[in-house]
Amino acid sequence: MKRYLLRKILIYLLTFFIAVTIDWMIPRFMPGDPIRNMLTRVSVSSNATAIQQMYDYYSHLFGLDLPLWQQYLNFWKSLFQGDLGISTYLFPTPVIDVIKRAVPYDIFLLLPAILLSWYAGNKFGAVAARSKRLDNTITPLSYILNATPYMWLGILLSWFFGIILGIFPIAGAYSYSLQPSFSWKFIGSVLHHWFLPFLSLFMVEFGGQAIGMRNMIIYELEADYSHYLGTLGAPQKLIRNYAFRNAILPQVTGLALKLGTIVAGALVTEVVFSYPGIGYLLLAAIQNQDYFLIQGCFLFIIVGVLIANFAIDIIYVLIDPRTRRGMTGETS
């Protein structure tokens, strides 16, 4: 077990190193220049020498006038000091503060959507697998939900509930007339704004989970061990129970991977509903060539996915005995 964990940790560290390196490289490969972008946005002056001076000043401030290898080393150095740099888009807010402000919205939106859709989808899929009538109604519906272009569904929901019925707001995380505070009014407003993005995510995820579970259960019920139990006259309850426990394994992987991407936000949802999460932020960062904010957002995503994967590795050892087989060997 110890050896297995050590190997895993080593692999994850290596993955982290490579992923973060790529994360550092990607914004720098983009055409354009963050400083010039920032200066044009504030359009300080039309004097060419003044602009050049400011350009040099900011380049130096952000360390972008150094050779690339130096920038790369500095990046790692400050990363270990917990410094993600300063956003050029939201200058002079530190990236970490910008992200800190956005992450709670993502967790609040995605965690319930993912967990509830996973739970409900799997329950439904398992029931649909053994009921002809449900299978003929819910399964096609799930396929439709799952195949719907998400953006279209989101727009449709906000159009119908927001514009036609007018019962839900279509933008923001809370009413623009309120200031964040711990009042019932504010919490109510947050929930009110949260509902539509949540519903859209839930619906699409639910469809996918239900289809996956249904197919897995049917596959397991056709497996030899199910057939053997049937020939020995085991009650359907026992056979289904075994099939369910076998079928849930791949679903757990799916859940853990989804949970890992929570911090990445749901870009399309957040854009459609103007919801101020990381996804929304990332889009703005890319549009404004904000190297440091892009790096920061991606870093969160990398860490989230790696932690989730590591968690699956551990959980799998607990729930699937077959993974324990090679743990002491070379091939684990």
Added chain:
Amino acid sequence: MSLQIENLSVYYQTLKGDVHALEDITLDVKLGEIMGLAGESGCGKTTLCQSLIYLNPPMKYMTGRVMLNGNELPIWDAEKMNQHRFRDISIIPQYAMNALNPIRKIGPMIRDLLTSKKVDYKDRLPELKHRLDVVNLPHDVLGMYPFELSGGMKQRMVMVLSTLLDPTLLIADEITSALDVASQKAVSELLVKFLDEGCCKSAIFITHDISILYQIANTITVMYAGYLAEKASTETIIHSPRHPYTKLLIASLPKIGVKYSEKHLKGIPGHPPLLLNPPIGCRFRDRCPLAFEKCTEVPPFVEIEKDHFIACWREGSHA
């Protein structure tokens, strides 16, 4: 008399129509008898045995009845059959290597199964351990997952599990097919030992390997294309078969002392008919060297000598 099958017909339902897999089977298996069931692939051996224990779609019950110890088995009723499965009639399946739930330890799995059959696991545990000794498995296997056992161990585990409630009839479906010759012998001898120890009271041993039957079976039944061709004691079938198909089948076995590099191993020319739209009359007619006009009618399965049954117009009293 342990098992009596009367006029059993079972078809497979397919989109193209019914496949006539079992036609009018009438057969007895006595207490203490190991009946070998032989025939080429697709002749209905497995269908016959599956329909005795677990007749599920696409299999479709047509006619006939099955008596076990004088009680009729409701083989067409999947729910009612549950009380007979495992207790009265049990099976060692063809897929014994994959028959155990991969993510449950074997002991707890057996406990789940016995509890669902209202049998107390603790009461049965000493007997279970005794039988593990019989098949030469350590008691530790009960605390292991199936993947921790080798293929042969899994198969012996399934043999023990299938016979745990001392069924009247045990069906062994091609249990030696995936094994090497030495293991084939060991497994077939285990089956005989099980019968001697009272773990089951009679057995049907399905195989396409007649040489194994020669070693363990009391009687051999030969099937061809969904019909019974011949049933007799092992000695009779091997040394003096009467049905043309059995004769050709036995003749095609390799013999000791003959060099097959010099002399070709004999086979039966032709193929068995498709059972979707089976030919009228005797289904062996097209390949039979002795076929004549009468063979366009289905020959009845009749006793020509004591305990020697045959379905052929050329043989027995109709000849």
